[in-house]
Amino acid sequence: MSEPAIAEAGTPPALNILVVDDSAMMRTMIKRAAAATGLPIGQIFEAADGQQALAVLEQQHVDALFTDINMPVMTGMELLQQIAGHERWQHMVRVIISTDGSEARRNEAGALNVRLYVEKPFRPEVMRDVLSDLTTAR
């Protein structure tokens, strides 16, 4: 398992991110938007569904999880339920990026310790705001 990056004095620690989406193009777009923020980003991992994401989480240190909801094999909500309550991932920030912005889904996400909810489609600058919020809050 990889260890968290150690930051130089005065700089915020780099954020390791896991992007979970069944669309490779969407994963690329999210990664590109994250890289363009100029914020300290460490490693960016990818997974195409919740099950793949769990495998990554078992092997890597991840600071922030960005997940879609509707995916084959294991949905984003099922992924969040799987990791809920595990001390190992207690401090990992959860962010949903989904087309479903309904009040019911947002409430469901809130109960699963989701910190931010981003509706697709989003402008690239939204990713900057989200990551900025995450890095300054650490």
Add this chain to the structure above:
Amino acid sequence: MTSSPISRQLADYQGALLSAVAEVAENSLFAFADASDEAAFDAASTASDAAGDWLHACVLFTGPIGGQFAVTVPAALARRLCAAFAGADSADDIGDADLIDFTGEFANMVCGTWLTRACQHEAFNLTPPCVQRGGPDRGTGGVTGDGDSANFYLAIDDTPIRLEIDWGTAAPAAPRSAPERADAR
């Protein structure tokens, strides 16, 4: 499945779909959406440069309302939009697998945006998109205003596209594995 009053109300509300397409186009694709009509779509579909190369993407939705949502776009337009989405220098840089993936995600985003606005309070589920490549008529066969299905005609950057909503196909579909998005052509 019997059409509910809410489904018919939504089917009649082309403005909601235009709003959803505009939101996706302007936020993620640097493109402009506008209303169009069947005649413009038919003219585009018979144009020699686009006659055989179209993409058709559909998703099933369940929740407070259920059905099938589909979008039919010329491959050339999809390729340009995909390049904008991916930040590619040129549409020529977009491979077929990425084109298929993007078209499915486009349908997913438009349907999800539309349902979020339409349902507001209640959650819904979308199946992973199924994408096919072929002629412009390779759709669900929905006919404008035939009761349980409806076609809507919009344009992105002045190129006509067709959206189809079929309220009669809300039966759960087997979850599609991710590679199928690229394989279903």
